[in-house]
Amino acid sequence: MPDTRVRRAVALTTGLVVLAAALAGAALLSLAVGSQHVPFGTVLEALVHPDDSVRDSLIVTEVRIPRTLIGLLAGFALGLAGAIIQAVTRNPLADPGILGVNAGAGLFVVIGISVFGVTSLTGYVWFGFAGAALAAVVVYTIGSMGRGGATPVKLAIAGTALTAALLSFTTAVLVTDVQTYDQFRFWQVGSLAGRGMDIAKQGTPFLIVGVVIALASARLLNALALGDDVATSLGQNVGVARLVAAAAVVVLCGTATAMAGPLVFVGLVVPHVARIITGPDHRWLLPYAMLLAPLLLLLADVLGRVIAQPGEVQVGVLTAIIGAPVFVALARRRRLAEL
Amino acid sequence: MSVVAATRRHESRRARTVTIGLAVALVALFALSLSYGSFQVSLPDVVRSLLGQPTPPQVDYIVQTLRLPRALVGVLAGIAFGLAGAIFQQLLRNPLASPDVIGVTSGATTAAVLSIVVFSTSGPVLSLVALGGALITALLIYLFAWRGGSVGGYRFVLVGIGIGAAMAGLTSFLLTRADVRAAQEALIWLAGSLNGRTWDNVVPLAIASLILVPGAVLLGRPLTGLQLGDDVARGLGLHVERGRLLLLIVGVCLAGTATAAAGPISYIAFMSGPIAARMVGGGRPVLLPAGLVGAVIVLAGDFIGSHLLGPAQFPVGVVTGVIGAPYLLWLLATANRTGRGG
Numbered sequence: 001m002p003d004t005r006v007r008r009a010v011a012l013t014t015g016l017v018v019l020a021a022a023l024a025g026a027a028l029l030s031l032a033v034g035s036q037h038v039p040f041g042t043v044l045e046a047l048v049h050p051d052d053s054v055r056d057s058l059i060v061t062e063v064r065i066p067r068t069l070i071g072l073l074a075g076f077a078l079g080l081a082g083a084i085i086q087a088v089t090r091n092p093l094a095d096p097g098i099l100g101v102n103a104g105a106g107l108f109v110v111i112g113i114s115v116f117g118v119t120s121l122t123g124y125v126w127f128g129f130a131g132a133a134l135a136a137v138v139v140y141t142i143g144s145m146g147r148g149g150a151t152p153v154k155l156a157i158a159g160t161a162l163t164a165a166l167l168s169f170t171t172a173v174l175v176t177d178v179q180t181y182d183q184f185r186f187w188q189v190g191s192l193a194g195r196g197m198d199i200a201k202q203g204t205p206f207l208i209v210g211v212v213i214a215l216a217s218a219r220l221l222n223a224l225a226l227g228d229d230v231a232t233s234l235g236q237n238v239g240v241a242r243l244v245a246a247a248a249v250v251v252l253c254g255t256a257t258a259m260a261g262p263l264v265f266v267g268l269v270v271p272h273v274a275r276i277i278t279g280p281d282h283r284w285l286l287p288y289a290m291l292l293a294p295l296l297l298l299l300a301d302v303l304g305r306v307i308a309q310p311g312e313v314q315v316g317v318l319t320a321i322i323g324a325p326v327f328v329a330l331a332r333r334r335r336l337a338e339l
Numbered sequence: 340m341s342v343v344a345a346t347r348r349h350e351s352r353r354a355r356t357v358t359i360g361l362a363v364a365l366v367a368l369f370a371l372s373l374s375y376g377s378f379q380v381s382l383p384d385v386v387r388s389l390l391g392q393p394t395p396p397q398v399d400y401i402v403q404t405l406r407l408p409r410a411l412v413g414v415l416a417g418i419a420f421g422l423a424g425a426i427f428q429q430l431l432r433n434p435l436a437s438p439d440v441i442g443v444t445s446g447a448t449t450a451a452v453l454s455i456v457v458f459s460t461s462g463p464v465l466s467l468v469a470l471g472g473a474l475i476t477a478l479l480i481y482l483f484a485w486r487g488g489s490v491g492g493y494r495f496v497l498v499g500i501g502i503g504a505a506m507a508g509l510t511s512f513l514l515t516r517a518d519v520r521a522a523q524e525a526l527i528w529l530a531g532s533l534n535g536r537t538w539d540n541v542v543p544l545a546i547a548s549l550i551l552v553p554g555a556v557l558l559g560r561p562l563t564g565l566q567l568g569d570d571v572a573r574g575l576g577l578h579v580e581r582g583r584l585l586l587l588i589v590g591v592c593l594a595g596t597a598t599a600a601a602g603p604i605s606y607i608a609f610m611s612g613p614i615a616a617r618m619v620g621g622g623r624p625v626l627l628p629a630g631l632v633g634a635v636i637v638l639a640g641d642f643i644g645s646h647l648l649g650p651a652q653f654p655v656g657v658v659t660g661v662i663g664a665p666y667l668l669w670l671l672a673t674a675n676r677t678g679r680g681g
Contacts, residue, residue, distance in 0.1 A: 004518045093497065097504065142672050157435050159460020160500050161667045164440070168605055176651050181526065184518050189511040264504050313512065320508025327501035328483050331494055 007197075015277065019291045022071075023037055026298040030068040031060055034305050035187050035312075069200040071192045071261055071301055071315070073207050075266070075294025080172055080214040083265025083289040087221040088245045089140070089284060092272070092337065095323075096253045097134075097264030099159035103166040104111045104135025105257040110170050114180040124204060128258035165166045190261040190316020192301050203259045206293035211252035211290070217244050218282040225280060238258050263316050265323020266293055272326065296322075350620070354628070356619045361631035365414065368638040372410045373402055376647065397583070404537075412536040413598050413637045415544045417607060419597035421633020422555050424608030428589035429609025430583055434670060436496050438473075438594040442503020444608070446476025447598040449506045449513070451652050452525055456517040466543040467598035468537040473595030477501060477587065490650065531604030531656025533641050540600045547596040551589055552630070558586045559626040604640075604656040607633045613670065 016153035031043045038046075038056045040161045046057040085094040096102050110122040110133030139162050143155035220241040223231040228238050256263070283290065297315060304313035315336065374380045380388075380398055388394045388402040390427070424437040438444050449471025454460040461469065480502055484495040501514035514522045527534065594608060637655060640662070644653035 040557060075588050098500070106617045108668060138668070142668060145672050156497060159438070159670075160440060160503075161435070164605060165660065165664030165667060167656055168530075168664055171526065172657040172661065174653060175523070175527055175530060175657065178519070178523055181523055185511070185514050185519075185526075189508075189515050191515075249453035255594075256405060267550060287411065311516070313514065317512040320505050324501050324505035327504070331501060332486060 001015060001028065005120075008021050012065060012278060016287055017241065017293065019288065019295070022196035022292055023295050023298075025231040026215065026295050026302070027068050027072065029297045030071060030302050031064045033198060033302050034059075034064065035309060037317065065187065066195060066197040066200050067084070067192045067301070068298065069297045070203075072193050072294045073200060073203055074192070074260040075258040075297040077207055077252040078263060078287040078288050078297075079270045079291070079293025080211060080286060081252040081256070083271040083286055083295070083328065084214060084217070084221060084245050084249050084252075085267065086271050087136040087225050088154055088242060088249075090225065092225070093156050093327065094334075095265060095268030095327075096249070096257075097262060098156055098327075100135045100162035101132045101159075101249070101253045102147055102257050102262035103163040103170075103263070105129075105254050106262055107131055107166045107170045108134075108172050109258060110180065113184065114173050115176050117328075125203065125258040127253055129250055130253035131170050133246075134258065135166065136246060136250060179184075188280040189314045190263040190319070191259055191313070191314040193299070195259065203255050206251060206255040210248055210255060213244065213248040215286055215290075217241070217248060218286050219221070220244060222280075223285075225282070255265055261316060263297070264320050266319050269326045270296060272330070347504065354619045354625070355372070357615075358628050361618075361628060361635060365631055365634050365638070366435050368408055368635060368642070372413070372638055372642055373406045373495045375642070376401075376406065387554075401606050406540050409533045409536045409543045409641075410638065412544060413533050413641050414436075414634045415541070415548050416597040416601035416604065416613075417546060417591040417634030417637030418552065418630035419544070419633075420554065420604060420607035420637075421611030421615070421630040422626055423530070423594040423597070424610075424633070425612035425629035426559065426580040426586055426593075427557060427608070430586055431495055433493070433496060434613055436499075436610075438590065439605060440605060440607045442449060442480065442498025442506060442590055443473050443495050443499070443594050444598050444603040445475050445477075445503040445506035445510070447473035447595045448529060448603050449510045450475075451599060452510050452513045452529070455520060455525055455528070456513050463521070463543045466547070466596055469599035470547075470592060470595035473591050473598065476506065476589075477591040479585070482597065516576075527654050527658075528602040530654040530658070531602040532654035533601060533637075534645075534652065534654065536600070544596055544600040547592065551593050555586070555589045555593065558582070558589060559637055601637075602654070602656060604637060605660040607636055607659060608668065610666060612658075 029038065031047075032040055032129050035112055036056075036059055042054075042056045044058055045051075046054075046060040050061045051057045052061075052207050067305065081096055082094070085096060085099065086092060105128040108127035109124045112118040112127035116123075116224065118127065139158045143158040144160075147165045174184060202248075203323055220236065223236040224238065224241055224245070226234070231238050231241070270293040271285065271289045274285050278284035278288050297319070300318040301315040304315055304318050307313060370382060370385065373380055373385045375567075378397070378401055384394050384398050388399050389407075393575075405622075406423040420439075424439070427438055427441070428434050430635055431479075447469040451469040453464055454465055454468040470627060480495065480499045481500070484493065484498040488489055496616050517525065598665060611629040611633040612625065615632045621623045636659060640658040641655040644655050644658040648658075
C-alpha cells in the first residue's frame with residue numbers, strides 16, 4: 001500500500017508544519033502577554049529593531065525573549081526525553097519527574113551552588129548531568145531487579161522512593177544555608193521567569209547535542225519498543241541502544257532541569273498526546289513530542305501570567321496540575337504495560 | 340494441633356517481649372531527651388520536676404516548658420506515624436504503600452503550608468487544617484483508584500503518587516509566595532522538626548491520639564483476615580470494603596494530626612511497620628509494636644540531629660530521611676528480587 005503510506009506521510013508532515021506554526025504563535029503570545037501587555041506590532045518591531053529607549057521594546061528584549069527561549073528549549077528537551085524514556089522502559093508512566101531524574105539533578109545543583117560556589121549555568125549544568133545520570137542508573141537498576149524486569153509499577157515506586165531520599169539530602173543542605181535556599185526555592189518550583197539570556201545561550205549547545213542524539217535514535221527506539229528479544233533478532237545491539245537512549249535522556253533532562261528547574265509531568269503527558277496523533281513509529285513520534293512539549297510549556301506559562309494577576313503562577317505548578325489527572329487516568333487503565 | 344498451639348504461644352510470647360522491650364527503650368530515650376542538652380538536668384531532678392516536687396532554679400522551666408513538649412510531640416507523632424504506616428502497608432499488602440510514599444502526608448503538608456503562609460495560623464487550627472488536607476487527599480486517591488468494586492493495591496499506590504506530585508507542586512508554589520524567612524521556617528517544618536514545640540502542639544495531638552490509637556488497635560484485629568486477600572477475607576465473613584475504609588480513615592487521621600504537630604517527618608510511617616514485623620516475626624499484623632518503633636526512631640533521630648551532628652541543628656526529618664533512604668532502596672531491591680513489590 002505505497003499510496004496510503006505516502007498519504008500518511010504527507011498528512012503527518014502537514015501536521016508538523018501546522019504544529020510549528022502554532023508554536024510560533026505561542027511564542028509570539030508569550031512575548032506579548034504579561035503584567036505589562038505589549039501589542040503584537042510592538043513585539044515584532046522590537047524583534048526586528050530592538051530599541052532600548054522604548055520601555056515596551058526593552059521588556060520584550062530583556063525579559064520576554066529569554067523567558068520564551070528557555071520555554072522553547074526546555075520544552076524540546078522534555079518532550080524528547082519523555083518519549084525516549086517511555087520507549088526504553090516500555091512504560092507509559094515514565095517521566096523524568098516521576099523517575100527521580102529531576103530530583104537527582106536538583107540535589108547535585110544544590111551541592112554545586114552551596115558547596116562549590118558555582119553560579120553560572122555552564123558550571124552547574126554538569127552537576128545537573130551527573131545527578132540526572134546517577135538517579136537514572138539507580139532507579140533503573142533497582143526497578144529492574146527481580147521477576148518481570150522493569151515493570152511500570154516498580155519503576156514508578158523506585159523513582160518516588162529515590163526522589164524522597166534525594167529530597168532529604170537536599171533539605172539537609174538547604175536548612176543550613178539561607179542564601180542557597182533563596183536561590184533554590186525559585187529554581188525548585190520550575191519556572192521560566194527570571195532566567196537571563198546567558199542561561200539560554202549556555203544551555204543551547206548541550207541541547208543541540210541531546211536533540212541530535214535523540215532524533216538519530218528513532219530507529220533504535222522502534223526496535224527496543226518491540227521488546228528485547230525481537231530487537232535482538234532484528235540485529236540490534238540492545239545494550240548499545242539503551243546506552244545511547246539513556247545518554248540522550250540524561251543530557252536533555254539535565255540541561256532542561258538546570259535551566260528551568262524540575263518540571264514534572266511535561267515529559268509524561270506530551271508523548272501520549274503525540275502517540276495518539278502519530279501511532280507508535282518513533283520517526284514521527286519524536287518530532288511531534290519535540291514540538292508539542294514547548295507548545296504546552298509556553299501556553300501554560302502564558303496562562304500562569306494571566307490567572308493570578310498581579311502575581312504569577314509558575315509554569316511548574318501548572319504543568320503539575322495539568323499532568324496529575326493524566327497520570328491518574330493512565331494508572332487507572334487495566335493493562336499498564338501496553339506500549 | 341499441639342504444635343500449632345505451641346507455635347502460637349511462642350509467637351505471642353515473642354510479640355509481648357518485643358513490645359515490652361520497645362516500651363523500655365522508649366522510656367529510656369524519653370528520659371535522655373529530658374535530661375540531656377546544653378543545660379544538663381540530672382535524672383532525679385527530671386523526675387522531681389515531673390512530680391511537682393521542689394527542684395533547683397530553672398529546672399522546672401527547662402524540663403516542663405522547653406523539653407517536655409518537644410519530647411511528647413516526638414513520642415506521640417512517632418506512634419501516630421508508625422501506626423498509620425503499618426495500617427496502610429498491611430491493608431494494601433504492600434510495604435511501599437505508606438502514607439508518606441503515596442501522597443497523604445503531602446496533602447496534609449500542602450494544607451498546612453497554605454494556612455501557615457497565607458493565614459499564619461498555628462496550634463489547634465493548624466492541626467484541623469492539616470487533618471482536613473490529609474482526609475481530602477486520601478478521599479481523592481480512594482475515589483480515583485476505585486474501579487470495578489475495589490481500589491486494587493497497586494492502582495491505589497500509583498494514583499497516590501500522581502496526586503502527591505500535584506500536591507508537592509502546589510507546596511513549592513506556596514513557598515515562593517512567602518517571605519524568605521517565613522519560607523525557610525516552613526522548609527524546616529516541611530522537613531519534619533521538633534524544634535520549638537510547645538504545649539499548643541501537644542494538646543491537639545494528645546487528644547487525637549487518645550481517640551485514634553485505641554481505635555486503630557481495636558479495628559486492626561481483623562487485619563489478619565484482610566491480609567489473606569479480599570476473597571479469603573470475604574469467605575471468612577469480613578466486610579472487606581467497610582473494614583478497610585474505617586481503618587484507612589483512622590490511619591489518615593493519625594498521619595494528618597502527626598503531620599500538623601511535627602511536620603511530615605520522612606520515612607517514619609514507611610520504616611516502622613517492616614522493622615516491627617521483622618522484630619516480632621511470624622508474619623502477623625504488628626500495629627502496637629510499629630507505633631512504638633516509630634516513637635523510638637523519632638526520639639533517637641531528634642537526639643542525633645540536635646546534639647550529635649556538630650553545631651548545626653538538623654531537623655529530625657533530615658536525620659530520618661538520611662537513615663531511611665538507603666533502607667527504602669534496599670527494601671525495594673530485596674522485595675523485587677523475591678518477586679514481591681510489583
